[in-house]
Amino acid sequence: MPGPRGNAGRNAAAAKDYMKMGHPGATFGRLMKDLFAQYGVQYALIMVCIIVTVLANVRGNLFIQRLIDDYIMPLVNAKDKDFGPLLAAMAALAALYGLGVLAAAVQSVLMAFVTQGFMMRLRNRMFTHMESLPLGYFDTNTRGDVMSLYTNDIDTLRQMVSQSIPQIITSVLQIVMVLVSMIYLSVPLTVVMLVIAAIMVVLTKVLTGKSGAHFSKQQYSVGELNGYVEEMMSGQKVVKVFTHEEAAKRDFRAVNGTLFNASTKANTFAGFLGPINNQLGYIGYVVCALLGGALAMTGATGLTLGALVSFLTFVKSFTMPISQVSQQLNSIVMALAGAERVHKLLDRTPESDEGKVRLVNVTRDPVSGALTETDSRTQDWGWKVPAGTTVNAKAAGLLVARERGEQLDGVSFHEDGSATITSERIIAMRGDIRLDDVDFSYVPGKQILHDMSMFAKPGQKIALVGSTGAGKTTITNLITRFYDIDSGVITYDGINIRDMRKGDLRRSLGMVLQDTHLFSGSIMDNIRFGRLDATDEQVREAARLANADSFIEKLPDGYDTQLSGDGGALSQGQRQLLAIARAAVADPPALILDEATSSIDTRTEALVQRGMDELMRNRTTFVIAHRLSTIRNADCIMVIEAGRIIERGTHDELIAQQGRYYTLYTGLSK
Amino acid sequence: MDTVKILMRHIGEFKKDAIITPLVMIGEVVCEMIVPLLMATLIDDGVEQGDMGVIVRTSLIMLVVVLCGLAVGCLGSVFGSKAAAGFARNLRQDQYDNIQTFSFSNIDRFSTPSLVTRLTTDVMNIQNAFMMILRMVPRAFSSLIVAMCMAFVVSGRMAMIYLGAVIFLGIVLAVLMNIAAKYFRKAFPEYDVLNENTEENITAIRAVKAFDRENMQIGLFKEISRRIYEIFLKAELTLAAVNPVIQFTVWASLLLISWVGAHLIVSDQLTAGDLTSLLMYCMNILMSLVMLSMTIVMITMSSASARRIAEVLTEQCDMAQPENPVREVTDGAIDFNDVDFSYPQVKVSEHDPTAAKRALQASAARGRRERVLDDIDVHIPAGSVVGVIGGTGSAKTTLVNLIPRLYDVTGGSVMVGGVDVRDYDIDVLRDKVSVVLQNNVLFSGTIASNLRWGNPDATLDDMKRVCRIACADEFIESLPDGYDAVVEQGGQNFSGGQKQRLCIARALLKNPKVLILDDSTSAVDTGTDARIRRALRDQMPDATKIIIAQRVSSVQDADMIIVMDNGRVHGIGTHAELVGADEIYSNIVQLQTSGGGDFDENAMPPASAGASDATAADNHGKETH
Numbered sequence A: 001m002p003g004p005r006g007n008a009g010r011n012a013a014a015a016k017d018y019m020k021m022g023h024p025g026a027t028f029g030r031l032m033k034d035l036f037a038q039y040g041v042q043y044a045l046i047m048v049c050i051i052v053t054v055l056a057n058v059r060g061n062l063f064i065q066r067l068i069d070d071y072i073m074p075l076v077n078a079k080d081k082d083f084g085p086l087l088a089a090m091a092a093l094a095a096l097y098g099l100g101v102l103a104a105a106v107q108s109v110l111m112a113f114v115t116q117g118f119m120m121r122l123r124n125r126m127f128t129h130m131e132s133l134p135l136g137y138f139d140t141n142t143r144g145d146v147m148s149l150y151t152n153d154i155d156t157l158r159q160m161v162s163q164s165i166p167q168i169i170t171s172v173l174q175i176v177m178v179l180v181s182m183i184y185l186s187v188p189l190t191v192v193m194l195v196i197a198a199i200m201v202v203l204t205k206v207l208t209g210k211s212g213a214h215f216s217k218q219q220y221s222v223g224e225l226n227g228y229v230e231e232m233m234s235g236q237k238v239v240k241v242f243t244h245e246e247a248a249k250r251d252f253r254a255v256n257g258t259l260f261n262a263s264t265k266a267n268t269f270a271g272f273l274g275p276i277n278n279q280l281g282y283i284g285y286v287v288c289a290l291l292g293g294a295l296a297m298t299g300a301t302g303l304t305l306g307a308l309v310s311f312l313t314f315v316k317s318f319t320m321p322i323s324q325v326s327q328q329l330n331s332i333v334m335a336l337a338g339a340e341r342v343h344k345l346l347d348r349t350p351e352s353d354e355g356k357v358r359l360v361n362v363t364r365d366p367v368s369g370a371l372t373e374t375d376s377r378t379q380d381w382g383w384k385v386p387a388g389t390t391v392n393a394k395a396a397g398l399l400v401a402r403e404r405g406e407q408l409d410g411v412s413f414h415e416d417g418s419a420t421i422t423s424e425r426i427i428a429m430r431g432d433i434r435l436d437d438v439d440f441s442y443v444p445g446k447q448i449l450h451d452m453s454m455f456a457k458p459g460q461k462i463a464l465v466g467s468t469g470a471g472k473t474t475i476t477n478l479i480t481r482f483y484d485i486d487s488g489v490i491t492y493d494g495i496n497i498r499d500m501r502k503g504d505l506r507r508s509l510g511m512v513l514q515d516t517h518l519f520s521g522s523i524m525d526n527i528r529f530g531r532l533d534a535t536d537e538q539v540r541e542a543a544r545l546a547n548a549d550s551f552i553e554k555l556p557d558g559y560d561t562q563l564s565g566d567g568g569a570l571s572q573g574q575r576q577l578l579a580i581a582r583a584a585v586a587d588p589p590a591l592i593l594d595e596a597t598s599s600i601d602t603r604t605e606a607l608v609q610r611g612m613d614e615l616m617r618n619r620t621t622f623v624i625a626h627r628l629s630t631i632r633n634a635d636c637i638m639v640i641e642a643g644r645i646i647e648r649g650t651h652d653e654l655i656a657q658q659g660r661y662y663t664l665y666t667g668l669s670k
Numbered sequence B: 001m002d003t004v005k006i007l008m009r010h011i012g013e014f015k016k017d018a019i020i021t022p023l024v025m026i027g028e029v030v031c032e033m034i035v036p037l038l039m040a041t042l043i044d045d046g047v048e049q050g051d052m053g054v055i056v057r058t059s060l061i062m063l064v065v066v067l068c069g070l071a072v073g074c075l076g077s078v079f080g081s082k083a084a085a086g087f088a089r090n091l092r093q094d095q096y097d098n099i100q101t102f103s104f105s106n107i108d109r110f111s112t113p114s115l116v117t118r119l120t121t122d123v124m125n126i127q128n129a130f131m132m133i134l135r136m137v138p139r140a141f142s143s144l145i146v147a148m149c150m151a152f153v154v155s156g157r158m159a160m161i162y163l164g165a166v167i168f169l170g171i172v173l174a175v176l177m178n179i180a181a182k183y184f185r186k187a188f189p190e191y192d193v194l195n196e197n198t199e200e201n202i203t204a205i206r207a208v209k210a211f212d213r214e215n216m217q218i219g220l221f222k223e224i225s226r227r228i229y230e231i232f233l234k235a236e237l238t239l240a241a242v243n244p245v246i247q248f249t250v251w252a253s254l255l256l257i258s259w260v261g262a263h264l265i266v267s268d269q270l271t272a273g274d275l276t277s278l279l280m281y282c283m284n285i286l287m288s289l290v291m292l293s294m295t296i297v298m299i300t301m302s303s304a305s306a307r308r309i310a311e312v313l314t315e316q317c318d319m320a321q322p323e324n325p326v327r328e329v330t331d332g333a334i335d336f337n338d339v340d341f342s343y344p345q346v347k348v349s350e351h352d353p354t355a356a357k358r359a360l361q362a363s364a365a366r367g368r369r370e371r372v373l374d375d376i377d378v379h380i381p382a383g384s385v386v387g388v389i390g391g392t393g394s395a396k397t398t399l400v401n402l403i404p405r406l407y408d409v410t411g412g413s414v415m416v417g418g419v420d421v422r423d424y425d426i427d428v429l430r431d432k433v434s435v436v437l438q439n440n441v442l443f444s445g446t447i448a449s450n451l452r453w454g455n456p457d458a459t460l461d462d463m464k465r466v467c468r469i470a471c472a473d474e475f476i477e478s479l480p481d482g483y484d485a486v487v488e489q490g491g492q493n494f495s496g497g498q499k500q501r502l503c504i505a506r507a508l509l510k511n512p513k514v515l516i517l518d519d520s521t522s523a524v525d526t527g528t529d530a531r532i533r534r535a536l537r538d539q540m541p542d543a544t545k546i547i548i549a550q551r552v553s554s555v556q557d558a559d560m561i562i563v564m565d566n567g568r569v570h571g572i573g574t575h576a577e578l579v580g581a582d583e584i585y586s587n588i589v590q591l592q593t594s595g596g597g598d599f600d601e602n603a604m605p606p607a608s609a610g611a612s613d614a615t616a617a618d619n620h621g622k623e624t625h
Helices: A007-019 A024-077 A084-131 A135-140 A143-185 A187-234 A236-241 A245-298 A305-347 A398-403 A472-479 A502-507 A523-528 A536-545 A549-554 A572-586 A602-616 A628-632 A651-657 A660-669 B002-008 B012-047 B052-100 B104-108 B112-154 B156-203 B205-210 B214-240 B242-266 B272-314 B353-365 B396-401 B426-432 B447-451 B460-469 B473-478 B496-508 B526-539 B583-596 B612-621
Strands: A358-364 A371-374 A381-385 A390-392 A411-413 A418-421 A425-428 A433-443 A446-456 A461-466 A487-492 A509-512 A590-594 A620-624 A636-641 A644-649 B334-341 B373-380 B385-390 B411-416 B433-436 B514-518 B544-548 B560-565 B568-573
Touching: A024 A084, A024 A143, A024 A305, A024 B242, A024 B272, A084 A143, A084 A305, A084 B156, A084 B214, A084 B242, A135 B205, A143 A187, A143 A305, A143 B156, A187 A236, A187 A245, A187 A305, A187 B052, A187 B112, A236 A245, A236 B104, A245 A305, A245 B012, A245 B052, A245 B112, A305 B012, A358 A425, A358 A502, A371 A381, A371 A425, A398 A411, A433 A472, A446 A472, A446 A487, A446 A644, A461 A472, A461 A628, A472 A487, A472 A590, A472 A620, A502 A509, A502 B205, A509 A572, A509 B205, A523 A536, A523 A572, A536 A549, A536 A572, A536 A602, A572 A602, A590 A602, A602 A628, A602 B583, A636 A651, A636 A660, A644 A651, A644 A660, A651 A660, B002 B272, B012 B052, B012 B112, B012 B272, B052 B112, B052 B272, B112 B156, B112 B272, B156 B205, B156 B214, B156 B242, B156 B272, B205 B214, B214 B242, B242 B272, B373 B396, B373 B568, B385 B396, B385 B526, B385 B583, B396 B514, B396 B544, B396 B560, B426 B433, B433 B496, B447 B460, B447 B496, B460 B473, B460 B496, B460 B526, B496 B514, B496 B526, B526 B544, B560 B583, B568 B583
Parallel strands: A461 A620, A461 A636, A509 A590, A590 A620, B385 B544, B385 B560, B433 B514, B514 B544
Antiparallel strands: A358 A371, A358 A381, A381 A425, A390 A418, A411 A418, A433 A446, A433 A487, A636 A644, B334 B373, B334 B411, B560 B568
16 A cells, blocks of 8 residues: 555646546547447437427427418408418428427436436446456555545536536537528528527637636636545544644635635636526627618628528528527536546556366365365365466375375476376365565555565464564555565465465465454444354354354344444444354355454453464464464464564564564563 | 525624615616617617717717616626625634634534534525525516516507516426426435435445445445436426426517517507507516526525524524623532433424434434433542543543533532532533543644644744653654644644544643543553553543543542443442452453553554555544544
């Protein structure tokens, strides 16, 4: 977990994301491709519906223009008032309108399905992908950063999919249809309108650019304010203790003022857009009326007064969709910024997992010792190794097996002590873990571990000792393949851990980590997380082993007590007890304990220790601890300093050596 | 509606802008209403008559009106934006200022994320809604009224058609919005669940991967995701009816007007020009109705935000200030006189599910034990060193929190310097009683800026002095920037032990009469711990020092050790007196000396580069509540 960034820094970075867009075009294209790949048919239908609605509208407008001249005036002048033709025309229009209403309904319904479906798929895709990412991703991105993908960014996309896109389609269609009619009526006047439209587009661009810059600033200030508030609110009790209230108010005033300024400017410019485009529409109207009137009177271009009247009615229908599209621009820009961030997540390379070796339950033939895979849960485990895997013959127990005269048809031994498995076989899980010349760095160039070699024989307890940052937790992170090593090799029962399926490797290692995380749900569920098919009784038994039983029973709802917010109401010590129970119920072949009892008070720890001893018996265990009792009983103690093992041996050996361990030990007992 | 009143009080200096905006918007509507009239003149008297003079004259008038419209429209944006952004600014500031008056039990009622949301997202929602109210509502409303009146002036009978349409559309929209709002209300809690689930997976990703539970978590997520999909789909399908209904109403009105209008014209009750203007108003009326309905949706959606903000604004500090407060703390003597204490019933905000759940759990975790402190009668002379020891949940922290009056006792009294803490001016009391809280918080800034929390006027020498006492000087001076070294949020760039020492130094700068260290040296190695205690004894002989610790070595040389158990004093005395006499204390001593002690990693030289990985996790682990 290298250098977590401060909150303020994160927000600033997020705000910068809004400011500089990488490739809005490419992002837009990719988004559309996704959308049409999933919902192409629906979009085609939606398009048809929009065309029908727009046609109904245009047809209706035409009718209204002709209503007075073509239908009412003849009626007024006629002797017999026959409303027949009018009724017929209106009936035809009503039918078209009916169709239009239907189309509008179908469009809305389809849109609802498309929007919500797209959102759900995207959410699921993001989450599924996120779960597959290596830990490095979670180290370099703060929680707030990732969370905002699921909330803010996805929300901007929803707006775009459900509102902006259909709006744009409708507007474009309208513009095209109106444009065709206008050209038909008068080319010169159309040119005038196109000029007006061009002015509108330019002004829109200028204004959205201006307001966009201020919106970015606003977003940046919001981020800053957010960071500030988050920090101060979580430290509010310290503020009280230090009577720092007045200073806090003063500081906040400054941050708040910046946001106010940016927000005012952003909204002011954005607010100009509506009136300007609106009034430009009227100006277009006036210009056309003046010019058209002049043209009609000179009769030069064959423009009749009737045509001019019709043309003028089109003016508003032409400018309105343009200003509607321009209103959507800000939200599209925001959505593209969101989409870009979402794409960045989806483009992260998932954790590589090409391993084929599986962990299986086995039964052992009492006579020959041969292993057979079984579905039932035995206490015995084996590695199912596919053909073609090369293993360390000795560590995999193959040499012993050969000496015993076991059938080893599917194994070819090599000179260098390795062996290749030529037909799938099961190798007994013994818990032999070796690190050989391992180098590692979280960030390229900043090496954390140097030439690390160590081995744990089956059932041994290895203690890792050293100062903060020496690399103890890092070693356990490598054994679990949370991170991949730069060079060297780690084997587990002679098998390179890279050849193991990650999930199986990890399942074989029960882990109790330094910081305990719990999930929303009952206490029962949380312990059962270690082994999903555990019965209630097995869960209770594990809790008793971890000495968690007594405090759980004291809760009003016992094991059914619901936890939320990472089990925030439980003390750190209680949470550690649950984590131990979780590992205990998993009943894994090997264990990693990273400061597993650091927050448990002395007297409780004495009680837990018995359970822990029980848990560690006959299991290979890596333990990081600073409690003496835990370390002293280890089979081997590794003293680690700055990424290197500087001393190793049993407690007595190390004391006799009078090195670093000795200093530490005596320093304590004086 | 009370909520609205509460919020409105905070418009403050932006009242002027808030009043001008709707007036200007009405001006824009007036301009927009004149334009169609001018257009009619332009067509009827100009174009159709072929009268260029009329065309030019009318056009010019129209141009003027258009420019006026433009001007007022832009002014509307200027004033409206300022009013809304200003209102938002005040809401943020006033909430923040009020939070500063909160007592600890007030703070307990709200969770940090919820307060952050109230100050940011919720205020943003109100800002947008307010802008709508100032600009869109008057616009839509006045244009509706004007168009309606015009329609009535032209023809009462025809106007009735509009009235019918308006009423019809109004009712249908109201019903639809109501149904949709119900679904939205259902959806938000589900969204919270989804967010919580995602957040958990991010923080606990190691646990997920360690137990190979990725697929199970994906399954869970998809299930919640599907539930949200279904609820939102229902909401959107309800809203999907809005568009066709509007289309239907518009078109039906058009047809009706045309049909009835044709008859009226034929029977000479209406002119052709009248019909044209009526058709024009039709669009105006229905468009403003749609606009109104949309703003109403926006406003209803922000009503939850309004309630949440109002809650923070009206929250009253529940700690009474004395009328004639004592302004001086004479010495550091502390007396607990028959003190009982139970945490105040947390009436958690209904708008804060996280805090509500947490409070529920907290009370559950206490195991229905109402009384947290029971019959504490302890008297501590000024200048003494007092150790407090006991298991988790034995109420050690609660006990010391009463001294700077972070909470008020339920029964009995706590006195500092012979005066009841409730009689002090609270700032004076807290300046003289310095607590180093269990969860250390450093703020982003520099080391110096953090230390100055203790005393804003502290000089570099002052800081060096206290850092020497807290044994923080060595590592600070080894940093390239020394006292100006950058501190990241939460002090993440320092190790647990370093942070603890900085927090102690910060508390010392206050020059307190009482210093309380609440498990503040747990991450400091035993040797340094001893040096800090020695320095405190030598350099601050007059200050009463109260030390809560897990380690016997931290308390064994204290003048007085209080052994806490289950909210009661189990034993009290010196180390020598307690060993053998007090069963709990003896037990702890025995466990810690017989190899149960700490093999302290911090005795080693502080790690240099790459230390942050363990540091961050360390930081996390120490956040016990």
